[in-house]
Amino acid sequence: MIIAIIHFPPIKAGKEKEFLEWFEWSNREFAKLKGFLNRKLLKPKVGGTYAAILELESHEDFLALGASDTHAEAGKRVSPLLDGRPSPDLYDVVMM
Numbered sequence: 001m002i003i004a005i006i007h008f009p010p011i012k013a014g015k016e017k018e019f020l021e022w023f024e025w026s027n028r029e030f031a032k033l034k035g036f037l038n039r040k041l042l043k044p045k046v047g048g049t050y051a052a053i054l055e056l057e058s059h060e061d062f063l064a065l066g067a068s069d070t071h072a073e074a075g076k077r078v079s080p081l082l083d084g085r086p087s088p089d090l091y092d093v094v095m096m
Helices: 016-030 059-066 070-080
Strands: 004-005 036-042 053-057 087-092
Touching: 004 059, 016 036, 016 070, 053 059, 059 070, 059 087
Parallel strands: none
Antiparallel strands: 004 053, 004 087, 036 053
């Protein structure tokens, strides 16, 4: 299993509701892809920006998701809502 922690840049002023709607839509779409296990949105308690935890069966599934038409469409839809680009950190699950 691989975990990606996606760090979102700041959301543009007045776009948070649209961002949350985008996340719900993109979750439904990503769930259709091979190897998808789970995706959660995290909101910081104080300051900071949103992050997401994405769980996939393998690193290959992560690469396939990133190369998918679904990912391209999700990026196109979220880009106008953010001041910058999301960035992932990848982790292998070594113990549960």
